[in-house]
Amino acid sequence: MTTAVLEYPGGSLTLTRPGTKDPSLRAWSAADELLLQEAFEYLTKAPGSRVLVVDDQYGALTLGLSAFAPEVMADSAQLSAALAQNAALNPDYAIPDQVFSWLYPPVGTYDLIVLKMPRETDYLAWLLRWANGALKPNGTLMAAGMIKHLPDRSVDVFAEAVTVQAVSRAVKKARLITCGRGEARLDVWPGVWKGYELGAEGMRVEAMPAVFAREKLDIGTRLMLPHLKPALESCHPGVRVLDLACGNGVLGLRALAQRPDIEMTFSDVSSQAVLSARHNTGVAFPEARPAFLHSDGIADGEGPFERILLNPPFHEGGVVGDHIALRLFKQAAQNLSNTGRLIMVGNRHLGYHKSLQRFFPQVRQLDANPKFVVFEAGH
Template identity: 60%
Template sequence: MTTAELVFSQGRLTLSRPGTADPTLRAWDAADELLLEAALDAAAGFDEPRVLIVDDQFGALALGLSRFSPTIVADSAVLPVALAKNVSFNPAFPVAEPVYSWINPPAGLFDLVVLRIPRQADYLAWLLRWLNGVISDSGVLLAGGMIKHLPAKSVEVFAEAVQTEQVLPARKKARAIRCRKGAASLAGWPGAWKGYAVTGRNGDVEVEALPAVFAREKLDIGSRLLVPHVAKVASTLKAGDSVLDLACGNGVLGLTALAERDDLQLGFSDVSSQAVLSARHNVEQAFPGANAIFSHCDGIDAGTNACDLILLNPPFHEGGVVGDHIALRLFEQASQHLRPGGRLLMVGNRHLGYHRSLRRYFSSVEQLDASPKFVVFRAGNR
């Protein structure tokens, strides 16, 4: 965890960023600064504005706008944990609202919406269409992000969905825009679900996903290398054995296991609520009778039982930061949630050297496959 101070017109916030000890990684950036000041200006135009904050990163926006008792919704399960910690550091900026996700989104109408622009153009398009349904007729949308992380087609996405009133001057390589609601909605929008098919024991399995999910239109090359090994190992399991698809995304690894044995107990866990919704959708469509549970959490839920097999294609970036800090935390959690004789089956980027880091947590590490960019490992504890 790293801690730094954010100074803005209403005071000072002490903010921590969980999951890393790198002092160069702060819990806020210039886009948060820009959005905070723009939101405070916009809020002055309303008597008692109802404020919605969408996809705050670590709580800077929620705390900075706490005087308005904002409603908060975020795709990432990191935010509730980070916000709880940061509220404890800043008692003068209380935030009482729970953090909603796309599993249980809040109801409108809102006078002021403050949105961190995501990196994915499709997710931005989804968000803007959803927001059109919860912004009041006189409401204001403020959207911002770091310029280098804005989607390539963000101008077109905004033009198709909302009415742009003003592009605010850039500040410290951050950009924000002020908008009004548009007519576009999610109803009938073809971009909501996209997917592909994977071949299982009894034929193709359709795998679809919502826009915030990694590699939703085609099987990523890392998972492509791992999938045959998942099928092989799953076929050796017994009825009722417990399998966890960790950082599940659309659930393709867990679905591959179910395609081999539909009598397994499957868990699906992801930090993204849209990933959890997507995995649930795919299981219900392909294996409606499966014994499956779904968890929206950062890693492995504390109540998860010990597993016979954990499947993992770990993320290697978080908000534009590339590294192995997420994978290391997942390795540690996986080592603590395997039954005796249980195995972790994973794929990772070759350049991140996971063969070394896995040995910190597992007594047995074996390379099963490799390509120029990815390596498949099986790990366990004797």
């Protein structure tokens, strides 16, 4: 475990970034430092303010502002584990009892919302409209991000949704925007759901703004879909099948279309992905009773599964690579039945054939194109 020390107006924090041993990958960015500095100044002058931290990544904002007892909301299930790990390194700092998600969002209004800006334009637009409903009339929204990661049209997205009060100069390649409540609301915004028609089934698949490939079927999943039918044909009725990192649920939906007698589970690190998969399943298969898990991978005790379907993410917080896939492969191997199989698609250049062999004695290539490869792996 590699740790580093963050100095900020409230003191210092020893922080680690879960999932990596690379010392160059810190658990905070210059955007976190900007938010801590500005929020500390605001809250020192306004004691008793009700504070909400939104989409903190590894706990720097939550721990840094712990003296002001913030409530915390995050789309990603990663934050809870990261908070617990970093709280153990900083025993004098309290963490909240609960991390809210979009599955269970906080209620009421806030004097200050501290927002780590996402990379996705639509998700930023969604967040700003949600914040308008969660801010008190004279409340303040502070949003910051690394300039190279700011969504397209960020200036327009803010101008269309909130009242921009100040834009900071660039500090260590980060920028902070201070806003007041605007008039734009989610309930009349047409961008909440976007989707596409899924092949011959005539099934419409929709997703919320934080979900990968919500407007069109990504080409990796397209290559994998024809292999679901042969992969499921030999399964007995009632077997457990997991759509891991499910996104909008397209793999699990196709599996249910072909085998309505399976016990389907959808899991994703994003709460908006889980909501999207639940929405799509409810529309397409109202009689089905699938399970939905907001989880960073496969939690202990969730298995065993007879089939695990996976199109793994290959980037996280600006870092591109196979580190997420390797963790998911390991968890899949631990949670497959003795006769179970992992069916997955991945980018050809990441060399997943060798990675899979670290965890599975049997690995077979099912398909490939210039960009993607489909594999089956098992015990």
